[in-house]
Amino acid sequence: MTTSTPGQSRVLQVAELFGPTFQGEGPSCGQRALFVRLSGCNLDCGWCDTPYTWDWERFSRDKQTVDMPLAAIASWAAGLDTDLIVITGGEPMIQHRRLRELAAELVAGGHRVELETNGTIAPDAALLEVISAFNVSPKLNGSGIPEQRRLRRQALAAFRDCGKAEFKFVITGPADIEELVQLQTELSLQRVWVMPEGTTEASVLAGLRELAEPALTHGWNLTSRLHVLLWGDERGR
Ligand SMILES: Nc1nc2[nH]cc(C(=O)O)c2c(=O)[nH]1
Numbered sequence: 001m002t003t004s005t006p007g008q009s010r011v012l013q014v015a016e017l018f019g020p021t022f023q024g025e026g027p028s029c030g031q032r033a034l035f036v037r038l039s040g041c042n043l044d045c046g047w048c049d050t051p052y053t054w055d056w057e058r059f060s061r062d063k064q065t066v067d068m069p070l071a072a073i074a075s076w077a078a079g080l081d082t083d084l085i086v087i088t089g090g091e092p093m094i095q096h097r098r099l100r101e102l103a104a105e106l107v108a109g110g111h112r113v114e115l116e117t118n119g120t121i122a123p124d125a126a127l128l129e130v131i132s133a134f135n136v137s138p139k140l141n142g143s144g145i146p147e148q149r150r151l152r153r154q155a156l157a158a159f160r161d162c163g164k165a166e167f168k169f170v171i172t173g174p175a176d177i178e179e180l181v182q183l184q185t186e187l188s189l190q191r192v193w194v195m196p197e198g199t200t201e202a203s204v205l206a207g208l209r210e211l212a213e214p215a216l217t218h219g220w221n222l223t224s225r226l227h228v229l230l231w232g233d234e235r236g237r
């Protein structure tokens, strides 16, 4: 039993809703999708391309964040005739309980839900049940974050063992590649994707060309950033 009023207190902090567009990254790259971008993050990566979801020194929290009832998100999605919904951020897992309620409501509406996460917070059983795929993107040293904040071994192991996760690493240079080789061995990670950092067509293409051979050598998949190739740094794409 819950004492909360359905539809009133079930509110998420949302940065933006957008789509239809294409999932631009990872295993579902190219699939038509809607995006729910939640606000707030527990990290502060140097190359973050969505600082307006968490950096309240550079952006106004009041202007960038809306408290949105999950019923309103679900009815927005229901009107758009798109199978796949991607929940991203920021870090969506910091709103874990409401996130699970939102995902359940979207699934009840006939959608498939993918979650983009930095892998620092482990999913509970109810979330594992309802999410169809986790795109887990642990941060490497190139993010500028100390290792003890960005790599949570227990959470990463929980994702690894759930059977629904693929791991997507943003690579900024050779040191990130070296770190990933070691991390993959240490944690026995399967289904690894590497992706260039960058918010311009030129930087994404250059990064892809640099990553192609190392990816083939180490047995990794390579993903583009399709939305950046199509639309650059445009927001809501
Ligand atoms: N089209 C598109 N695909 C994406 N895949 C992951 C995204 C993200 O910001 O997490 C993203 C995004 O921002 N846009």
Ligand code: SF4
Binding pocket: 041, 042, 043, 044, 045, 047, 048, 049, 050, 051, 053, 089, 090, 091, 118, 139
């Ligand atoms: S974890 Fe993601 S949203 Fe958070 S700071 Fe890093 S890149 Fe940005």
Ligand SMILES: [Mg+2]
Binding pocket: 049, 050
């Ligand atoms: Mg993005």
